[in-house]
Structure formats: C-alpha cells, structure tokens
Amino acid sequence: MSGPTGTGEPAAPATARRPRRDAEANRRRIVRAGREVFGARGLQATLNDVAHHAGLGVGTVYRKFSDKRALAEVVFGEELDEIAAMARDALDRDDAFDALAEFLERALARAAHNRGLRELMRQGVAEGTGLARARREIHSHCERLVEQARDQGGLREGVTAADIARIAVMIDAVMALPAEQPAGQPTEQPSELWRRYLVIILDGLRAHRHQPPLPEPTEARRPRRNHPARSTTKPSTG
C-alpha cells in the first residue's frame, strides 16, 4: 500500500527516525482493539471506546489515527483482503457454481461476526482507499467465477457479479435482524439463520429447464410489465 499512501497517517520524512518500540506495539494494539470493537459494536463505536478497549488513552489513538475513518480503513482493509483471498481460492475449484456458493458462505460467515464490516459494505467504500482496491479484487474474482459457472451450465442465465454483491447485501439484512429468541436460552450467540436464506437464494440462482429471463439486467429500465414476480415452473400441469 505504498506509493499512493492513502492510509491516513501523517507521512514521515524519507529519512525516518525509527519510532520508539512501544509506540509501534501500541499501534498494533489499537488496530486489534479496533477490529474487536468495530466488529462487535459496529462503526458507530467511538475512538474513545477503541482506546479504552486497547487499554490506552484517547490521545494515543488520535495521535496514530487522525479519525475513525483512518482506523477503520486499516482494520477493514485487512478484513477485506482476507475475503479477497477466499475469492481467489475459489477460483481453483472445478465446479464454479459450488465455488461461488462456498465463497459466499465463507465470506458471509465472516461477516456474520463482524458488524462493522457489514455496515461498511452496506454504505459502500470511498474510492481511492485500500478498501476500494480489495473490493475491486473481490468483484473481479466474482466476475470470473460467475462467467465460469455460466459456461459450465450451472448458473441461471443473466446472473452477474453485481448480483453476487447484492445477494450478500440481502443476507446481511437478515443478519442485522433483532434475533428474536422464541423461548428460553439467554445465549446471545450470533444467529445462523442467514444460512437458510442463502440456500434459498442459491437454489433460485441455479440453472433450471425453462427459466424466464430475470427482469432488469442491471439497470433500472422498463417499469413496464405486469407480473414481474411470476416466474419459473408454475405448478401447472404442463
């Protein structure tokens, strides 16, 4: 991430004096705390929260990261890079549809435990940051995966990489749900309910005999059409 250093820290002179050992360690502690706090409480956690969680003073945090955005950029940059790696791995699989499905499952499982990451993806990522780079990498891997899956005949006609991103958004929405507990157990562990809907959606994404084309290839054209929610395999006798 050198060259276009857009990470948020004040640039040091080329002939940089080596910083104090403990200062470097603290920086790492802050990033770690950031990951934990943002993960658990979301982006709305304050840098004060992060500082306290790291066992450090607010001042220290603000000296190393000009503001919350700067820290978030580092924290979620790492996170996104790991997800990009998952996508890269998926490219090696034989069955592209399965690869896509498993990638989604792995990436979303990661997101399920990381509220901040989910919020970040929802509100989008500023161009020119390391985040944007990782996001782009993920997207391009997905494009290739989608293409392969379609060539292999496993994927419904008309599905694009953009769809994959939006499916992630949808699944994310059910993760964000209040998580009602029907009866007893006070355990507040993250619900696994989202997997249920991933299965449903993946089944809707598979190639079948006589599927009608999906509406709205990718833009918001043509508000014409009467029953856009009517689709495949009607239970008709035919």
Place this chain on the structure above:
Amino acid sequence: MSGPTGTGEPAAPATARRPRRDAEANRRRIVRAGREVFGARGLQATLNDVAHHAGLGVGTVYRKFSDKRALAEVVFGEELDEIAAMARDALDRDDAFDALAEFLERALARAAHNRGLRELMRQGVAEGTGLARARREIHSHCERLVEQARDQGGLREGVTAADIARIAVMIDAVMALPAEQPAGQPTEQPSELWRRYLVIILDGLRAHRHQPPLPEPTEARRPRRNHPARSTTKPSTG
C-alpha cells in the same frame, strides 16, 4: 397508553368539547405531511420538517402529537392497514403460491416508495401499538397463505410465515442500496432492481423434486454442519 386507545394523543374527557374546525383540518394536514416526509426522507426526518412541509408551525405539530413516535404510529398505522388488506385479498386467490408471490410483490412495491415504512419494519414495532396489531394481522394472513400453498404442493417444504417476513427484509435491503447509475440519466427514480431478486427468491421457494430440507427451521440451533450452503440439483451428471 391507557385502555385500548393507544394512539398517542392526550386522552380527552368523555364529554369532549368539539374542537375547532381548523384544528381538525390541521391535524389531517399533519398526518398527510408526515406520510410524505417520512416516506421520502425516512424516520429520521424531524417533526420540524413535517411541520414545515405541512405549512404549519412546529408548535402546532407538537400540540397534536407528543413526539415523532406518536405521529409515526398514526401515519404508518394507516399504511400497514392497507398492506394488511392486500394480504387479506390474497386469501381469495385459487393458487396460494401465486397469491403469496403477488402479495409480496404488491406490498414491496408499496414499501419501495416509502423509506420510513421500510425503516420501521426493519427496526421492528413496539408491542401494544396499532402497528403491532396490523403487523399481527399481516402475519396471520401469511401463515394461512403459506399453509395453503404447501398443501397445494407449490411451496418448498419447511417454509413458514416468518420466512416471508424475512424475505421482505432482504428485498428491502436491496431497495436501500445507493442505486448506482451506470452511465447517463440523472433521473433519481426509485430503482426497480428489487424485482429481480424477488424473482430469484421466489424460485428458490418453489417446490421442486428432491429438495433437501432447509437448515434451521426457525431458531438458531445446531452450529454443527459442514457445508450448509450446498443444496439441490447439483449439476452432477445423474
């Protein structure tokens, strides 16, 4: 919130003096403005906003509705009642799956133009309000619809009314997306993209030959299991 009257206004004595004509008219204007403003800008719009939009002073609004919640309750009560009516209508159709699909489509089309309504559904509805009543009515209609659709063999095994609600939440999530415009037109009309995903999900909801059971019937049990995202009709040669 005494007795069943839970609408939010300060209760008047039983022998109520008829209010001034203009006062009543203003109340209606406020509700109308509330519907428009909350619909367009979401729940975070202030009562000041609503007042201004209604062409009235803030004081007037606060005299009639103690706070934003009170107004929202009236505004979205009406809205939810209309959706409940849609669900009731659906019960008359012959094919229950189609009825369900069309209900979803109609209700979501409504939601697509009403940001406030969507926000409200996302964050849930306080028990004891008129909203909760309407929500319950919708839910129970959905239950019947789901039951019928399953009996008719059109619906995948294990789908419940709660799923329907969560599907609405998922679709809502794509409505909330920033709505990127790929090229030219500056028109900011509400995207119809969500229909695409409704189709996909409905296809995943239809009964097919040899579908495996959905994971997690309704609660968050069993974190065991290795590939929960693997499902139907593998492109296997069989």
Place this chain on the structure above:
DNA sequence: CCATAAACGGATATCGGGTGTCCGCTTCGT
C-alpha cells in the same frame, strides 16, 4: 544513571443537531 525527546493519558472544550417549550399573536365561533 541521567537527560531528553518521544509517547502517553484523559479531562475537557467544542460542536452540531434534534427536541420540545413558551408566550405573544391570530383566528374561530358565538
């Protein structure tokens, strides 16, 4: 071991925006 610069801590000033009140003015209704 001391001197000194670097790093730290955290109390606190600042800011911003939503909320809801208050009271002088206007309008309705009789």
Place this chain on the structure above:
DNA sequence: ACGAAGCGGACACCCGATATCCGTTTATGG
C-alpha cells in the same frame, strides 16, 4: 366584538461524539 382556542417559530436545552492540550510517564543512548 370579544374571549377562548389554536397557532407560530425563535430559542433554550440536551446529549453525545470529536479532538485537543498539556502535565506526566517512559524509552533510549550517552
């Protein structure tokens, strides 16, 4: 026309996030 009911909207209040400032502590190397 007169009093009560209703209205308007400036503004005081509140709350929480942000970021600074400076006295104190600590690493480092001479």
